[in-house]
Amino acid sequence: MLDHVFLTVSDLGRSTAFYQAALAPLGVTDRLDYDGRDGPPGHPDLKGLGAGGRMFLWLRAGEAEGRAVHVGFVARSREEVEAAYDAALAAGAVSNCAPGPRVHYDPRYYAANVRVK
Template identity: 35%
Template structure:
């Protein structure tokens, strides 16, 4: 992979990006390459000193070892990724489990949101992530 020289953060009128800490960047990179790859979200390569950037075309999600070296999981927080279909949600969940993630909610409809189909995982650092499709 080539080092991104000057990434442009994508933003979406609410967030410019989401950044999470990883105690083991290589292990977290393997997890996110698999889980996010199933959603069409690509590893856009490294940036700076140990950052890994993800997005469809521009970086929107970043993992790295925090500056203070500690990477506690974000207790109570969930990062949600958009899926195009229930099949993508299923693939996200299966790929994440195969890459070292832990199940936090099997793929299926979510009764509290009409038309929602989702799955939840914990990444290797303990962060909770989900993929949602609306049908």
């Protein structure tokens, strides 16, 4: 089980705004600004996103490396998948695959895929 994920992004402000908008329909509404000076020497400043007071998606500024990461978020319903997909597109993402069943993974699996420009 994963505890957290760090994503290196080229535009921290734009990326933070995108993930806040795209993940809000999934209940990911908590935010935390972590000052790297509070950590060990050399620790980067981070923007944390999460739910229930727990941050699990951390963004840090740096050189982004194309398609180096694929992250899937859990939704409680098909409606949440569709709402998150719509929110991601409205926030500037590009569709990789519209919401729908993915029976090649599991007969119950329903997902949508987006790519951040």
